[in-house]
Amino acid sequence: MLQRGEIGELANQYMVNKTNGPISFWPNPNLQGARVVANGGSSNYHALQLEVTRRTRSGLQGQFSYTFGKGLGNTAGDSATNNEALLDNANPGLEYARSPFDVRHQLKANFTYDLPYGKGKRWSGNRIMNATFGGWGVSGIWVYSSGSPFSVLSGYGTLNRQGNATEHLSDAVNTASVHAEIPNLNALTSGAWKTGSTVYFIDPSIINTDGRGAASPGSAPFAGQVFFNPEAGQVGNLQRRMFSGPWQWSFDVQARKIINFSEHHRLELKGDMTNFINHPAFNVLPSTGGDYGALNPFTINNPAFGQVSATTFNPRIIQLGAYYHF
Secondary structure (H helix, E strand, C coil): CCCCCCHHHHHHHHHHCCCCCCCCCCCCCCCCCCCCCCCCCCEEEEEEEEEEEEECCCCEEEEEEEEEEEEEECCCCCCCCCCCCCCCCCCHHHHCEECCCCCCEEEEEEEEEECCECCCCCECCCHHHHHHHCCEEEEEEEEEECCCEECCECCCCCCCCCCCHHHCCCHHHCECECCCCCCCHHHHHCCCEEECCEEECCCHHHCCCCCCCCCCCCCCCCCCCCCECCCCCCCCCCCCCCEECCCEEEEEEEEEEEEECCCCCEEEEEEEEECCCCCCCEECCCCCCCCCCCCHHHECCCCCCCECCEECCCCCEEEEEEEEEC
16 A cells, blocks of 8 residues: 555554554544535536528528537536545545536537429429429438546545545545646547557557556556656646547438328338448447446556447447328
């Protein structure tokens, strides 16, 4: 523990095992941990929204929107227990950072287009031609957004004990540190890289051969090391959720055909294709276990550091349907 700088956890072990002698390492010698439940959370969100809608005479209608937003807060607000303890009670402002739902850029577009053939359209033929080539239409939805925010964590108990990580009671959510200004740090942590069959959201050039983002305690830094563990009694100097995962986009389309039998009877055929391009969108937060999902990919001392294990969207899905209206 001393080699890893985990003096908080070492002191906790002394107290738990009653080997502390006359010295009490807990503020209250009778309590390992206590909760003061208060409504101390706050957040703010500001955004610019632009929208353009256009409808033409030729049966084409489209809509485009762009949102530039920023959400900040001192609590994640997504814990199932509704309780999020501070990492450092002496420094409440340490928690103030980007919100887990802070997606800086979102571009969305949709369109619908009725092909100009058939009775009453720009081009028309006889009854058989109109029935065959008329009544067709296509539509689509396109989404392109910046990635989800994430932290680079240490996971060592350099300040507090190693408690329940899911409730933010321990140094499991303590960020890592950098020892100097890294001019290209954003470029090293914002994107997707593939080495063999493994996909990373952290540039593999700053990951050690053992899969970790930091050298083992007591070892010299490896070549190209960027992230370090905090010193004993300290927290990391990186802000929480200061990095963003890979940008994501999806495109869904639909083709439809309407066959009119009479004024009150018609058959509608549809073909829906979700993720039409079959494009993989890498997800850096694969689980729903709170703010960070699974901690392993974000912890520099874990051999799975920086690895992508899930995608946001499923592979292409095709659905065919028929609807009879009467």
